[in-house]
Amino acid sequence: MQAGGVNSDFCLLTSDFSKYMLSFIVRRFLSLIPVVWGIATIVFVLMYLVPGDPARLMAGQNASPQTIEALRAKMGLDRPVHERYVLFLASLARGDLGYSYRQRRPVSEVISERFPATLKLALASILIALLFGVSAGIIAARHHGGVLDYGVMGLSLLGISTPVFWLGLMLIVVFSVWLGWLPVGGYGESGDILHLLLPALSLSAISIGYFARITRSSFLEVMRQDYILAARARGIPESRIICRHSLRNAAIPLVTVVGTNLAGLLGGAVATETVFAWPGIGRAIYDAILVRDLPVVEGGVIFLAFVFVVSNLGIDLLYAWIDPRVRLTGYSGTGGEL
């Protein structure tokens, strides 16, 4: 009887648990809608305010008035604003980001062609930042108050304050021009490691700084906990305490910071890809800025914003999975600065 009671309690607990998790996921997905809608609306308002006739720009210089008129009708430009707004949202929902004036093809095509390079650069930067940032943070925490701590914290502040595009240029001067070790830029055959190294390194500078700081402070927090003291008392070696007991708990705040940093990373990628002639979305946006090919600029920004929002959703779910407390209180994601 008693055993049955305990068992049913346990079942209740687990079913509550999955119910909470489910409602958390649903809530988080729903919170995605106003953000994406908000970004889309802002971009629509901007595009509507642009002087100049998109149909004329698209038809080219030698088009006849009839062609332009037909194009206007086809693009829905002759309709009232609210209808155009609905049309815009509907086509966006289908993944249609407009048509490039210059490249004469859908923006979505440009983006899907360029996305792999950006993804590769962003992932490489995050990996580098995690590797250096987390190790630096642990070193600083282990030598709390010592010279190494000062050094790491000073360097991380320096990293946070670095204009990434300028760092990229300086890395080119040192490693490509003076030392001649690495290529000045470009993608090579398929974005190999030699071409990837400098852009990824310069893009990761800011994240390294943030990761080091957050790792250090959460590590110091964790090391003060009783269970670490208990582990020490049991004679567990220090390296094992760091790897098994501290790192796991210190990782929780780190996960959020990775998410907030993504905004800076994607923004920084626009400049970094420009500096290194890296054929990603950022470079496409820059090239489009130069020739005022606005659909590519705005489509690219909407897409990057979407990537940011979706990754943060993924990170929130990951976070809820690591830290059960979040599921109950309903944590919401935050934005990041460049």
Added chain:
Amino acid sequence: MSRGKRRSFTMRIGMVLVLLLVVSAIGADFLAPYDPYKVDIGAVMLAPSAEHPFGTDYLGRDVLSRVIYGGRISLAIGVLAVLISGLIGTVIGATAGFAGGWVDEVLMRLTDIVLSFPTALLALAVMAIFENPTVGKIFIVLGLVGWANIARLVRAEVMAIKERDYITAARSVGAGPLSIVIRHVLPNTLGTLIVALTLGVAGNILTEAWLSFLGLGAQPPVPSWGAMITEGQFFLTTRPWVCAFPGLAILLTVLGFNMLGDGLRDVLDPRLKRTIQ
């Protein structure tokens, strides 16, 4: 002991860097050795020397003078933009925190949405629309996109403060809500606000440099640090100093504001953890 020492050390360096910028920005007319716009075809691309400590650019303009005048632009944009975001954020945060209920709910939902925007990209999307982006447009755009985290901070402070006894006391003697907020609540949020604004200046300067580098900010020949790097990058391999010095100026300035903000946080708001987030 050592922590306290480091705090004041960080803040002191930050203060020196910021003061250096402020002084050189205000006194640019006296400090700059040359006219930043003066083209000298006879002195193109000179390496740093006693005559031109930072060298000259492709039009023979003195890089040091341009860096000094560039500080004016960066400082003006950084500070003005942060004042706009500070004003919007404070009004929204204080209203939400003090009113509570559905007002709070609506305003904080809005803030959450803006917070989950990648704001720099949003600023890029807006700046790209203008056919001639200028310095004036940048600070307005940056000011309009950067208020959300300030609103959240102010709201949290106001919520905590409004339960204190002295607010109850003010209310009981018949003070209206607006007068309570302005005279009693807001002055107590000042510490948090100053820290957020100082760090905001750093972020804005970095974003302005980034936008100007992409050609979406100050246009040549205006001596903005970001635009100077754009112009210099074409000669990067042979004349790296044209890029190096403006970038160094950005780095030191942003570092200064970050250190100052970080140090101020420890002094003004010891409850917060020592991280820039």
